[in-house]
Amino acid sequence: MSKIGSKIGKRLGSRLSLPLLFSFAVFLIFLVTVIVTGLLFYLADVFGLIDEKLVMEGTVVPLLILISCIIIGTAISAISSRKMVRSIRTFIDATDRLAGGDFSMRLQLKSPPEFRILSENFNRMAEELGGIEILRTDFVNNFSHEFKTPIVSIKGFAEMLKYDDLSRQERDEYLDIVIEESARLASLASNVLELSKIETQTILTDKKSFNAGEQLRQCVLLLASKFEKRQLVLNLDFHDYMLEGNKELLNQVWLNLLDNAIKFTPEGGEIVMSMKKRSGRIVFVISDNGPGISPEALPRVFDKFYQQDTSHSTAGNGLGLTIVSKIVHLHGGTITCDSLLSQGTAFTVTLPAPQTQP
Structure with missing residues (x-):
């Protein structure tokens, strides 16, 4: 009872x-x-x-x-x-x-x-607070590492340039490294400011209607020298679909994804870019046949400062894909990454098509 x-x-x-x-x-x-x-x-x-x-x-x-x-x-x-x-x-x-x-x-x-x-x-x-604290700690640690590395490199080579017994070739080589590391610092600062601006932005501004296929063609032309330098094969399937959004921000999306594809595709490799309409949305796919991303690293590709190359020898600071993800979500879209080791990587961006578009 x-x-x-x-x-x-x-x-x-x-x-x-x-x-x-x-x-x-x-x-x-x-x-x-x-x-x-x-x-x-x-x-x-x-x-x-x-x-x-x-x-x-x-x-x-x-x-x-x-x-x-x-x-x-x-x-x-x-x-x-x-x-x-x-x-x-x-x-x-x-x-x-x-x-x-x-x-x-x-x-x-x-x-x-x-x-x-x-x-x-x-x-x-x-x-949630525990997760934010972990992210904050990771951000500070990664930012400190990314910021400190080029400064140490610049300081070291600047000190070596003071020696009078350096040959012209060595001096030019050290100056090139200083210039490259300075550009890396400038890129890091620019990306952090851009990410900060996008993260605080809740309403999409400067929206306009434009030709998405034409925008992609212009992005390919901007990176044409990089394609030619690595002798990459381009397989393009573009259409003149109209898109509504912030053209400058979306330009960063395509340039970041294309630059990543170029960076990780082996010389003579192939990059495929396509776009199609599906259920009132426009689907963009940018894929390469590079080394791919490990299953452990795949869930973190959009995290701040995350790089699969733990040695940080690859150009970049791990903020590009974070910025891309923020911009896509700001436009009411989605972005996913599919990858297999030794087979390549594909990024799929889905954006809403304008209501009046046939």
Whole structure:
């Protein structure tokens, strides 16, 4: 019977909302106070502890009953409120620990339903804050590494350039490295500023309608020298589909994806670019037959500063794909990456087509 009673109590507690539970608790406190007070006065009357003269006067007994009710009611309220106060103290302690940086803190309050919802929201908030803290730490570490490496390189080669016994060839080589590392620093600063601007942008501005196929052709022409230098084969399937969005931002998307494809495609390799309409959306695919991306690295390709090449010997700073992803999502689109080792990589960008477009 006790198990059945406890189950009924749990179900009743889970169904009662906080206002109803509070009202029910107040009613029980009043009821228990009246019963206990009445029982005490009945026992006092039975054992002759109450003088008949006091009863006849008619003012002392009500006063005694009032004082007894206050004392007994206060005592019962203090005892019954311990559970609720304990839950509130648990929540206060949890928020203190969370404010102190302990993002592993979790609440397990089960009843009333409002406290359960409070626990779930608190746990979700703690989890999100923990993830943000990890991202922040990774960002600082990666940014420090990316920023420090070219500075150290520039400093080292600048010091070597002070020697008078350097040959003209060595001096030119060191100067080229200094120029290259300076350009890398400038690119890093530019990308960080661009990413910061895009991340704070919630509304797409400077929207216009333009020919997406023509934009892709222009991007290919801009990178034509890189294609020719690596003797890459281009397989293009463009159409004159109209697209609505920020042309300058989308230009960065195609240039970043194309530059990545060129960078990782072996000399004499092939890059395929295609676009087609599907269910009111335009699907762009840029693929290469390069070395591919490992299954472990694939989920992180859009993370800030992430590079599969842990030696950081490959040109770039790991921000290009992050910027691409932010721009695509800002346009209400999606971007995915599919890759197989030794077979190549394909990036698929899906953007909404204008409503008036046939």
